[in-house]
Amino acid sequence: xxxxLLAIILFIFIVNNSYAQVDVETTAVxxxxxxxxxxxxxxxxxxxxxxxxxGLEKSSYLYGTIHIxxxxxxxxxxxxxxxxxxxxxxxxxxxxxxxxxPLLMFSMLKNLTMPEGISLKTLLTPEDYKxxxxxxKKLGFPPFxxxxxxxxxxxxxxxxxSGDMDTQSFQNGSxxxxxxxxxxxxxxxxxxxxxxxxxxxxxxxxxxxxxGEQAKMLVESMRVEGEGMDELNLMxxxxxxxxxxxxxxxxxxxxxxxxxxDDILLNKRNQNWIPIMEEMMPEKPTFFAVGAxxxxxxxxxxxxxxxxxxxxxxxxxxxxxxxxxxx
Numbered sequence: 429x430x431x432x433l434l435a436i437i438l439f440i441f442i443v444n445n446s447y448a449q450v451d452v453e454t455t456a457v458x459x460x461x462x463x464x465x466x467x468x469x470x471x472x473x474x475x476x477x478x479x480x481x482x483g484l485e486k487s488s489y490l491y492g493t494i495h496i497x498x499x500x501x502x503x504x505x506x507x508x509x510x511x512x513x514x515x516x517x518x519x520x521x522x523x524x525x526x527x528x529x530p531l532l533m534f535s536m537l538k539n540l541t542m543p544e545g546i547s548l549k550t551l552l553t554p555e556d557y558k559x560x561x562x563x564x565k566k567l568g569f570p571p572f573x574x575x576x577x578x579x580x581x582x583x584x585x586x587x588x589x590s591g592d593m594d595t596q597s598f599q600n601g602s603x604x605x606x607x608x609x610x611x612x613x614x615x616x617x618x619x620x621x622x623x624x625x626x627x628x629x630x631x632x633x634x635x636x637x638x639x640g641e642q643a644k645m646l647v648e649s650m651r652v653e654g655e656g657m658d659e660l661n662l663m664x665x666x667x668x669x670x671x672x673x674x675x676x677x678x679x680x681x682x683x684x685x686x687x688x689x690d691d692i693l694l695n696k697r698n699q700n701w702i703p704i705m706e707e708m709m710p711e712k713p714t715f716f717a718v719g720a721x722x723x724x725x726x727x728x729x730x731x732x733x734x735x736x737x738x739x740x741x742x743x744x745x746x747x748x749x750x751x752x753x754x755x
Contacts, residue, residue, distance in 0.1 A: 466726060466730070466731035466734040466735050467724065467725050467726045467730065467731045468672050468673070468723065468724060468728070468730050468731075469673075470673045472672075472742040473669075473670050473671050473672050473673060473742070473744070474670050474742030474743060474744040475491055475493075475508070475667075475672075475720060475723075476490070476491050476492075476505070476508050476511060476742065476743045477490040477491075477723070477730060477740050477741065477742055477743065478511070478739075478741050478743050479705075479733060479738050479740050480738070480739045480741075482736065482737045482738045482739075483710070484709055484710060484738075486514075486712075486713040487514075487713060488515070488705075488709045488713050488714040488716065489511040489512075489514075489515060489713075489714070489715045489716065489743075490716045490718070490723070490729060490733075490740070491508060491511075491715065491716065492672070492718065492719065492720030492723045493606035493607060493717050493718065493719055493720060494606060494663070494664070494719070494720060495605055495606065495719060496603050496604070496605055497603065497604060497605075498603055498664070499602050499603065499604050501664055501668060502606070503668065505744070507743045507744065511715060511743065512613060513617075515619070515712075515713050515714055515715035516619065516620070516712040516713050516714070517621070517708065517711075517712050517713070517714045517715070518613075518614040518620075518621050518622075518714070519621070519624060519705075519714055519715070519716050520610070520611075520621070520622075520624070520718070521623065521624055521625060521630070521718050521719065522624075522625060522626065522630060523622055523623030524607055524608070524610075524621060524623075525611070525621050526623070526626075526627060539628075539631040540580050540581060540584055541579040541580055541581065542580075542581055542639055546639055547578045547579055548560070548579075548580075548585070549578055551582070551640055551643035552643055552647065556647045559650070559651075560585075560647060561577070563650050564577060564585070581634060581639065581642060582639060582642035582643045582645065582646040583634050583637065583642045583645065583646075584634075585646050586642075586646045586649050586650075606717065607717060610715075610717050620712075624700075624701045624704050624705070624716075624718070625700065633692060633693060633697070636689075636692045637689055637692070659678075662678065663675070663678065666678065667720060670744060672720070672723060672724050673724075675720060675721065675724055676724040679721060679724070694721065694722065697722070698727060698728060698729050698732055699727075699732065701718075701722075702729070702732050702733065702736060705729075705733070706736065716729075
């Protein structure tokens with residue numbers, strides 16, 4: 429159950445990369461500072477960024493993850509491994525070590541359900557409820573999920589119903605998590621770990637979206653047959669090519685974006701992270717691993733750090749090295 433619950437948290441923060449041609453193996457691209465343009469450009473496409481300046485004695489690093497990916501698609505580049513090895517602390521969106529706390533996991537289970545008096549049946553029309561219930565029964569989820577079906581918050585049901593949330597593939601290792609791999613690397617190196625926000629906060633963010641709206645999203649996602657996997661495949665290809673600009677375009681489309689909830693799920697959280705990062709970086713060189721969707725655009729972490737006066741440069745290598753984790 430531990431890995432399944434972890435998969436829930438990792439999946440719900442997935443925010444739906446030809447390598448740029450460069451002359452040298454590893455490149456740091458200088459940014460033209462301008463009063464309004466701080467977001468990553470097409471020439472800067474990269475998952476890995478070096479943070480320096482503003483009085484920092486040693487650089488810290490920022491890496492954009494995809495929370496769940498096929499084992500065969502998983503890769504790390506030499507600069508990423510080198511940057512990780514230079515760091516003295518690894519920081520995730522949430523502290524991954526907290527996931528081993530049984531009491532916390534039990535608390536998470538309680539947060540999966542809606543308050544008394546609210547159920548999926550009360551949120552949907554009889555026709556939509558019958559459709560969702562029927563489709564969900566076909567998915568073959570474990571009893572603790574199907575048993576709570578009517579009370580589980582719709583956004584979590586959307587995560588379960590997604591083609592990406594195949595519980596068997598996650599449990600047997602054919603799907604992996606960058607966060608889990610980085611955590612294992614940190615444990616092997618006995619590195620300190622931390623988080624930019626708590627699990628409780630992440631869970632509470634979703635309560636900002638009315639349950640009725642969540643229910644509509646659930647029905648829409650389940651009625652669009654096949655499109656979800658197409659979007660997932662596109663997202664993985666963009667990620668493998670480190671194409672941040674392509675990702676940003678995908679986020680901004682009606683199908684791939686977050687619509688009116690963009691500010692709650694992305695922008696405000698990005699803003700909250702900056703002072704926390706500013707407090708951590710002077711203490712020791714830190715490797716920050718957050719969802720790649722948090723890096724892009726004028727409201728992304730890269731742009732916000734640049735606005736604070738930091739030099740944030742992309743580090744990339746022309747060729748990928750496949751480092752599929754051993755399971």
